[in-house]
Amino acid sequence: MEGERRIKKLQTLKTIAETLNQCNDLEEMLKSVLKELLNITGLKTGWVFLIDDKGDFHLATDEGLPPGLTWSQKKPMCEGGCWCVDKYNNGRLTRAANIMECKRIENAVEYNWGDTEEITHHATVPLRAGEEKFGLLNVASPNKTHFTDEELAVLEAVAFQIGTAIKRIRLVENEQQLVLVAERNRLARDLHDSVNQLLFSLMLTVRGTKEMTDNPDVLEMLTYIQDLSQEALQEMRALIWQLRPQGLEDGIASAILSYGKVLGLDVEVDVKGVIDLPSKVEEALWRIGQEALNNCKKHANTKTASIELSIKNNRVTMIIQDQGCGFHYDEQKQLPSLGLASMKERVELLNGTFSLTSAIGNGTTIVVSIPF
Structure with missing residues (x-):
């Protein structure tokens, strides 16, 4: 037995x-x-x-x-x-x-x-x-x-x-995280060396072609192509930043400031206390700040935004505000865009909280709090 x-x-x-x-x-x-x-x-x-x-x-x-x-x-x-x-x-x-x-x-x-x-x-x-x-x-x-x-x-x-x-x-x-970072870096390099350079070449070609004609219809079309190329180039540079943010090694605040400049935004960042965050939390805050600045650029009708970062009781809180046009938001309903929903999902995966307040004419405020 x-x-x-x-x-x-x-x-x-x-x-x-x-x-x-x-x-x-x-x-x-x-x-x-x-x-x-x-x-x-x-x-x-x-x-x-x-x-x-x-x-x-x-x-x-x-x-x-x-x-x-x-x-x-x-x-x-x-x-x-x-x-x-x-x-x-x-x-x-x-x-x-x-x-x-x-x-x-x-x-x-x-x-x-x-x-x-x-x-x-x-x-x-x-x-x-x-x-x-x-x-x-x-x-x-x-x-x-x-x-x-x-x-x-x-x-x-x-x-x-x-x-x-x-x-x-x-x-x-x-190891998987390192592989993911390496793949992002590879994609960023490829986009910079191929598509980004092609768009830049297209802009130079259009600029030179405009000097070779006086036809108003042709000039109007070339100007339209030039504007589209400029917009596409800016979008491509922002995409490259999303894949490989320059400055993140110097901290989340530095990366957000630099990304704001890429988008042509005047971003004020206020950091309260010394912030040394786990990589997962820092990555989440970076992606959330990135999406918030993208929304500000595309929808808020303003060129200024402010971001506050603070730590208390092993929680990091990030507050993102703009004084743009705002929008009507009902807390009882689903978030109105995929980008905002993605922000909320990122936070909740780290057991954090996400809140959004906005009203027409009063801008938008996003508050994110994540334990670490």
Whole structure:
């Protein structure tokens, strides 16, 4: 019987290892592995906290949480501190450990958030790969107040595999991002070297041709072609900037100012505090600012705009304003353009908020707030 149990454990550990090696979606991987781990250990409840370099955590996945911990859309698991996270952040949690009590469970009992199903304690294991730390794996069961050395050893083995898989997935994501940037740069170079140069040559040709004729009809047509070429050249330069923004390496404010000049806009940028942002957040803010300035150029009937960037409580807020013609906007209806909808989607993908206010004759204001 004991031999069969060990064989089942080994088979399940093999399944976990295969899942970790094959999966490239972090959320899907954590969910699948947690479910398999609870199966192998016979435990009922588990959850994973991913913790960033600043010590901020978020609930990455969970399985079998009691009602007391799922109250108000799992608020007890997503807010507040606890002993395991504190020990992790203080560097005192380096291997699998028995936690005598669970503060989140205690809060659920104290504030009557719901049934805790007789869960009072949990084991906690840091997720790591070498010296890198990624978060915590916690498991529990009703009336279980202690974990054996064998159980902790299994948890450590799985946690190490999870940590290694997290590192692999993040390396893959970074590599994909580098490939995407390289492709954007290639497209920008190609457009600059081909289409951009052809448009510039067309403008010079038209200008020279106008000096060779006095026919008013021909001159009118050539002027029209010249104006179209100038507009197309400006659009092409803006497109090249969208693909490879010059100045982004000097910060989001510098890139936005430079892009405003490309569009012929007078943009005032006010930066409050030192802003050092993750690349994903900076990329999102850049794309949103870019789209907002495009809208200002095309629709607002003004050449001025202002952008304010500020940081408070690990959130970056960007306010984009113009005093242009504005438009009628009903908050109860869908956003009136694909560009505005795209801005909102970018923000929400990063768990941020997006708001827009506009009225005819009173300009437009966009407020974006993103946690990091």
